[in-house]
């Protein structure tokens with residue numbers, strides 16, 4: 097999308113739905129040609145560093161091949177991560193000023209045979225003072241349920257006290273809150289170029305990829321500008337010199 101193109105705000109109903117349920121689906125971020133370009137670049141970078149082997153090793157690698165902060169390595173992917181329309185929608189839904197936390201390519205290899213099991217994202221992050229984190233999950237090809245689309249538990253973003261759970265353990269989240277096993281689950285298939293947004297505490301999972309194509313998603317995670325460093329370890333803040341209590345800011349966490 098050219099920056100000269102007018103930004104399209106989301107409807108009030110969609111924003112209200114996101115705020116009460118903790119997720120929403122939005123159509124039409126990217127054209128088919130843009131999806132093809134970003135998908136090829138993600139696969140190229142994942143293959144370049146040897147991550148796409150075609151023979152998934154550990155159960156974690158089997159569920160998901162990731163490349164974190166791909167925007168820093170590729171001007172092409174930086175265009176997508178900092179896409180003006182994407183950032184405007186995230187800011188409208190969160191309702192607070194945001195910065196980029198990080199992005200990643202999330203690839204499920206063909207016939208990978210492993211789900212990304214239910215979890216909340218925020219417990220993994222070294223964050224405090226961060227009430228409204230929001231993630232965008234962008235489909236770079238059609239993602240029906242059998243190719244690994246996402247499912248969400250409505251309202252679970254209000255659960256603030258859960259810890260990090262194992263993405264490969266189907267019972268992990270439910271061991272912490274057994275009643276969630278019986279909660280409503282909403283599965284959202286996506287056409288290429290469409291996306292879901294979810295709150296950083298909304299419980300979500302993704303199906304295995306039972307097709308013969310790679311499932312390539314691009315995730316962009318935004319944090320409120322108030323977010324401070326908690327001091328716990330994380331690959332994105334490793335050796336960056338932040339002290340507990342520091343605001344996470346600087347050129348690697350651009351305001352959007």
Ligand SMILES: O=C(O)CCC(=O)C(=O)O
Pocket residue numbers: 160202212217231233244300301302313315
């Ligand atoms: O793409 C997946 O398999 C899982 C994605 C996910 O957990 C996330 O974007 O937070």
